[in-house]
Amino acid sequence: MLLDLPILKKGSFYFIKDGDTDLILEDKTKRGLVVKETSIDEKLTVKADKGMIHDMDGIGHWVPIRWYFSKDYYTLSQVMVHAEAMDQKYTKLRELTCPDDDN
Amino acid sequence: MSYAHPEVLVDTEWISNNPPNENRKLVEVDYDPVNGYEKGHINGASLIWWKRDINDPIRRDIISKKQFEALMSKNGITSDTEVILYGDFNNWFAAFVFWVFKYYGHENLKIMDGGRKKWELENKDYTTDEPQMTSTTYNAQPPDEGLRAYLYDVSRALGREDSVMVDVRSPAEFTGEITAPPEYPMEHAQRGGHIPGANNIPWATAVNDADGTFKAVEELKQNYEPKGVTPDKDVICYCRIGERSSHSWFVLKYLLGYSKVRNYDGSWTEWGNMIGNPVEK
Numbered sequence: 001m002l003l004d005l006p007i008l009k010k011g012s013f014y015f016i017k018d019g020d021t022d023l024i025l026e027d028k029t030k031r032g033l034v035v036k037e038t039s040i041d042e043k044l045t046v047k048a049d050k051g052m053i054h055d056m057d058g059i060g061h062w063v064p065i066r067w068y069f070s071k072d073y074y075t076l077s078q079v080m081v082h083a084e085a086m087d088q089k090y091t092k093l094r095e096l097t098c099p100d101d102d103n
Numbered sequence: 104m105s106y107a108h109p110e111v112l113v114d115t116e117w118i119s120n121n122p123p124n125e126n127r128k129l130v131e132v133d134y135d136p137v138n139g140y141e142k143g144h145i146n147g148a149s150l151i152w153w154k155r156d157i158n159d160p161i162r163r164d165i166i167s168k169k170q171f172e173a174l175m176s177k178n179g180i181t182s183d184t185e186v187i188l189y190g191d192f193n194n195w196f197a198a199f200v201f202w203v204f205k206y207y208g209h210e211n212l213k214i215m216d217g218g219r220k221k222w223e224l225e226n227k228d229y230t231t232d233e234p235q236m237t238s239t240t241y242n243a244q245p246p247d248e249g250l251r252a253y254l255y256d257v258s259r260a261l262g263r264e265d266s267v268m269v270d271v272r273s274p275a276e277f278t279g280e281i282t283a284p285p286e287y288p289m290e291h292a293q294r295g296g297h298i299p300g301a302n303n304i305p306w307a308t309a310v311n312d313a314d315g316t317f318k319a320v321e322e323l324k325q326n327y328e329p330k331g332v333t334p335d336k337d338v339i340c341y342c343r344i345g346e347r348s349s350h351s352w353f354v355l356k357y358l359l360g361y362s363k364v365r366n367y368d369g370s371w372t373e374w375g376n377m378i379g380n381p382v383e384k
């Protein structure tokens with residue numbers, strides 16, 4: 001089970017878990033989303049579990065929930081690059097919607 | 104035993120054999136037309152997009168009488184047209200639009216039982232061709248407020264023995280475990296739980312799981328009556344944004360023939376966000 005896998009790294013918005021053959025990067029903001037398909041994520045070109053989120057207009061958009069980086073091709077530090085980029089993206093979004101009063 | 108108003112339902116086979124014409128319009132009602140109507144729809148069907156066409160573009164409300172008349176005109180519908188609705192998401196939004204049509208007094212109205220789900224299970228054909236509609240002049244009736252519950256109606260109904268509330272959401276929403284599933288991040292409320300005294304009778308208990316068609320009348324009675332949802336009561340249905348509750352409203356009013364059923368379209372996204380409203384978990 002994915003839930004039981006050891007966590008190698010975690011950020012504000014991600015986990016990296018240690019699978020048998022993959023390093024699994026999970027987007028914490030997609031927690032609970034139903035996996036509707038597993039296919040290649042065109043941006044990161046690795047296999048990803050995807051779900052659908054409906055926007056204000058009701059339109060469904062496919063979103064990756066977790067990515068499977070094969071240990072044959074990726075090291076933890078390479079996966080960390082993607083994880084940190086995701087963390088930064090969500091941190092910026094949070095600052096836009098909930099700016100820190102001290103700033 | 105048949106439904107109280109069997110004339111409001113048609114099945115997929117009937118639609119196959121009775122295509123739309125000048126006096127009969129087929130309308131697909133979608134929450135997500137990009138993944139529904141635009142990918143394929145029943146030949147001759149026009150589109151009503153719930154968000155764009157049924158909601159006021161600025162404030163939270165259904166469309167006005169004038170906006171409804173313009174929508175009918177655009178879809179080639181007159182007051183006498185037979186209109187058959189079907190759609191995505193288990194016909195939830197088709198039921199909502201059925202409710203709006205009735206609110207503005209349209210008489211000859213039906214739902215295709217099972218909606219897109221059943222049509223697709225039967226591998227029936229879709230097209231991406233959109234029909235050309237000739238605009239009409241449509242005169243709607245004044246709103247029938249007997250079909251709609253507002254916040255103050257719900258507040259007044261609290262604790263009354265002659266009223267009953269039906270919360271048609273999932274048990275997890277009813278207990279306050281979640282306010283909305285992660286698929287719908289725009290539909291959360293500040294508080295989780297339910298309106299005090301409401302019965303949790305999820306919408307899905309009224310349909311056959313296999314194909315989304317409505318259950319038989321005896322099964323439907325068993326679904327509601329033992330929980331005190333009886334024809335002598337004032338019934339108010341609600342969910343999160345009013346679409347699943349319009350599905351149960353349709354069941355109670357047209358399939359079981361209850362005379363006093365209202366849809367509370369403000370639903371939990373109104374009730375659960377209002378300061379001071381009582382909440383039960």
